[in-house]
Amino acid sequence: xxxxxxxxxxSGYDKKDLKIATICSHTxxxxxxxxxxxxxxxxxxxxxxRRKVYEAFPLGCPDEFIxxxxxxxxxxxxxxxxxxxxxxHGSLVxxxxxxxxxKVPMIGNRESLSWExxxxxxxxxxxxxGLQVPATNEPDKIDxxxxxxxxxxxxxxxxxxxxxxxxxxEHFEGMxxxxxxxLIGVRVYPHYFYSPLSHEGYRASEGKLELMGIxxxxxxxxxxxxxxxxxxxxxxxxxTVVGNELLVVRESLLEEIMKMGxxxxxxxxxxxxxxxxxxxxxxxxxxxxxxxxxxxxARIVAGTNIYPLGSPYTAYLYDEPMSMGRRIAREIKLxxxxxxxxxxxx
Ligand code: ATP
Numbered sequence: 001x002x003x004x005x006x007x008x009x010x011s012g013y014d015k016k017d018l019k020i021a022t023i024c025s026h027t028x029x030x031x032x033x034x035x036x037x038x039x040x041x042x043x044x045x046x047x048x049x050r051r052k053v054y055e056a057f058p059l060g061c062p063d064e065f066i067x068x069x070x071x072x073x074x075x076x077x078x079x080x081x082x083x084x085x086x087x088x089h090g091s092l093v094x095x096x097x098x099x100x101x102x103k104v105p106m107i108g109n110r111e112s113l114s115w116e117x118x119x120x121x122x123x124x125x126x127x128x129x130g131l132q133v134p135a136t137n138e139p140d141k142i143d144x145x146x147x148x149x150x151x152x153x154x155x156x157x158x159x160x161x162x163x164x165x166x167x168x169x170e171h172f173e174g175m176x177x178x179x180x181x182x183l184i185g186v187r188v189y190p191h192y193f194y195s196p197l198s199h200e201g202y203r204a205s206e207g208k209l210e211l212m213g214i215x216x217x218x219x220x221x222x223x224x225x226x227x228x229x230x231x232x233x234x235x236x237x238x239x240t241v242v243g244n245e246l247l248v249v250r251e252s253l254l255e256e257i258m259k260m261g262x263x264x265x266x267x268x269x270x271x272x273x274x275x276x277x278x279x280x281x282x283x284x285x286x287x288x289x290x291x292x293x294x295x296x297x298a299r300i301v302a303g304t305n306i307y308p309l310g311s312p313y314t315a316y317l318y319d320e321p322m323s324m325g326r327r328i329a330r331e332i333k334l335x336x337x338x339x340x341x342x343x344x345x346x
Contacts, residue, residue: 003346010105013083021084025091027300029060034325076103088299108277109346112298119178129263131293134181139168145182156239185286190214191304192261193278193327196343197334204262213311215244215303244303248312276344
């Protein structure tokens with residue numbers, strides 16, 4: 001689907017009847033809740049068994065469901081008929097094979113999602129942004145603790161730390177993985193929103209950058225290691241994401257956090273035509289207060305679910321509760337007002 005084709009589709013939409021659609025998973029409650037706050041109708045793509053989960057939270061429930069057998073099947077024709085704009089989130093990126101094939105207009109630049117999905121391209125993007133990144137190793141050269149990562153956005157599932165080539169081959173022989181130096185420090189995951197439509201605030205590229213929040217993840221079993229060890233059990237550390245917790249950083253770190261976001265925005269412009277909308281960096285801040293980035297997510301991340309009514313940072317940006325979900329819906333309204341759809345949709 002070319003950009004031109006998507007914009008042609010969009011020009012046929014009834015702009016007074018636009019709807020926000022997403023897969024019922026990941027950050028869907030927040031996306032529906034935020035759209036409702038902004039007065040935009042929503043569509044949830046859902047399996048029958050999940051429907052009752054969303055109905056259990058009336059303010060985060062979509063206005064209508066499209067029931068599918070499998071979340072990998074995006075009902076494009078039905079969405080197009082309903083003037084839907086698709087919000088991509090982590091589950092959509094993981095489930096929906098080739099995103100470039102989806103016929104429904106997406107909020108943001110879908111090209112950025114292919115840069116997130118391919119680890120080599122993602123590192124090219126991070127390095128082009130001037131960020132410090134962990135060293136990546138050939139399996140035969142492992143001489144220190146390294147995290148071995150499976151391909152795709154798996155929420156850390158199946159990852160393992162290995163200390164030698166032997167240990168690597170014992171667990172990952174023949175598998176498609178990345179071997180990355182284990183970073184020591186505090187994990188800091190800032191959530192950004194880049195708007196090309198506004199020129200006030202913290203300038204980045206042709207628009208402005210907002211820091212919408214920061215989180216840290218809770219991963220099993222590593223994040224409860226002290227308890228496990230206390231009761232005398234030994235265990236192999238694993239990194240499966242279970243949840244997220246709020247993080248506020250010392251204020252002097254904000255300068256670097258904003259700078260990293262700005263650099264990522266501007267290199268996205270050069271590499272693939274920009275990253276309008278939400279994105280997140282996964283970083284580790286070490287004892288010298290140096291940041292190392294090991295991942296960039298080119299869309300809304302689950303860590304934003306901590307802040308459905310705003311974060312300790314949006315409190316200084318908005319005089320009203322502002323979640324990332326609501327911010328996305330607000331951007332649609334701003335684009336409508338300025339008639340600048342092409343800047344935020346592909
Ligand atoms: P998602 O796409 O959901 O973000 P993922 O499967 O791509 O997840 P990562 O985010 O790369 O996985 O890593 C999962 C977790 O593993 C991180 O949250 C972090 O705790 C740990 N981790 C990853 N890389 C490193 C590293 N280089 N050093 C230390 N810890 C790491």
